[in-house]
Amino acid sequence: MIFCFSATGNSRWVAGELARHLSDQVVDISDCLRRRSLPAGLAGAARVGVVFPIHGWHVPAPVGRFLRMLSAGLPGAAYRYAVCTCGDDVGKGLAGLRRSLGFGAVWTVAMPNTYVPMFALDSPEVASGKIAAARRRLAAVAGDVLACRPAWEVREGGFPRLKTYVLHPLFRLYVRLRPVREGGGCNGCGRCVRLCPVDNLRLSAGRPVFLGHCIHCMACVHGCPQAALSSGGSARRGQYRLEETLRLCPPAEGGNK
Numbered sequence: 001m002i003f004c005f006s007a008t009g010n011s012r013w014v015a016g017e018l019a020r021h022l023s024d025q026v027v028d029i030s031d032c033l034r035r036r037s038l039p040a041g042l043a044g045a046a047r048v049g050v051v052f053p054i055h056g057w058h059v060p061a062p063v064g065r066f067l068r069m070l071s072a073g074l075p076g077a078a079y080r081y082a083v084c085t086c087g088d089d090v091g092k093g094l095a096g097l098r099r100s101l102g103f104g105a106v107w108t109v110a111m112p113n114t115y116v117p118m119f120a121l122d123s124p125e126v127a128s129g130k131i132a133a134a135r136r137r138l139a140a141v142a143g144d145v146l147a148c149r150p151a152w153e154v155r156e157g158g159f160p161r162l163k164t165y166v167l168h169p170l171f172r173l174y175v176r177l178r179p180v181r182e183g184g185g186c187n188g189c190g191r192c193v194r195l196c197p198v199d200n201l202r203l204s205a206g207r208p209v210f211l212g213h214c215i216h217c218m219a220c221v222h223g224c225p226q227a228a229l230s231s232g233g234s235a236r237r238g239q240y241r242l243e244e245t246l247r248l249c250p251p252a253e254g255g256n257k
């Protein structure tokens with residue numbers, strides 16, 4: 001079983017690639033949190049994976065909640081592994097997985113950056129290079145998972161403590177100060193409501209209403225067909241579409257999808 005949290009599709013694609021290599025199934029973390037329960041088959045699982053993005057050099061808050069729920073419901077003997085997707089690096093954000101949650105194997109996988117309030121999107125060349133490298137890396141990760149190997153292949157980057165313990169709290173403050181807004185052009189299609197993995201949106205009189213627990217995951221910002229939602233400098237940086245990057249970088253002949 002591979003549990004996955006994803007806002008803009010990168011981690012979902014990574015989980016899907018792993019599931020294909022491992023003949024495993026992907027379970028949505030947001031659905032588990034909504035239902036407040038874990039799937040029935042979990043008790044007998046010999047290995048359990050978790051795939052999610054890094055947010056501000058930290059595990060996203062809903063993933064943290066899920067991990068605590070998982071840890072209470074998992075058989076002690078199960079091999080636990082995690083794959084964290086990042087644009088660049090994760091600081092000390094994954095340290096707790098090993099220290100207090102008993103994950104024996106943790107990898108980071110670089111994927112196209114999605115955090116447009118502050119940073120530019122990767123160029124198409126950089127983004128498709130990351131996808132090609134991720135395909136190779138995930139084939140190797142799957143081999144290690146099949147063998148239940150321990151691993152700690154984590155790209156912490158420079159100044160990891162500063163990023164996680166000092167900059168992360170500032171990032172959370174920024175999220176509160178720069179909420180996602182509708183800046184005109186919304187046609188009331190409701191896609192943002194369906195995409196939000198933390199149920200922070202509803203439609204009222206054909207317009208999105210934000211309910212006050214946004215995590216800046218960018219699902220609505222990148223997924224709005226009218227590009228009507230923005231935060232910080234995101235409006236001038238464009239929208240990220242994983243499918244477009246995948247089209248630029250098809251799998252090698254006879255290779256992975």
Ligand SMILES: Cc1cc2nc3c(=O)[nH]c(=O)nc-3n(C[C@H](O)[C@H](O)[C@H](O)COP(=O)(O)O)c2cc1C
Binds near residue numbers: 114
């Ligand atoms: C709120 C937010 C914070 C992010 N923080 C980081 C970060 O600290 N380090 C990094 O390398 N990438 C960061 N990123 C990039 C994402 O981790 C990366 O693009 C990830 O693959 C997105 O996954 P998803 O499409 O499954 O949501 C951030 C993205 C978002 C939306």
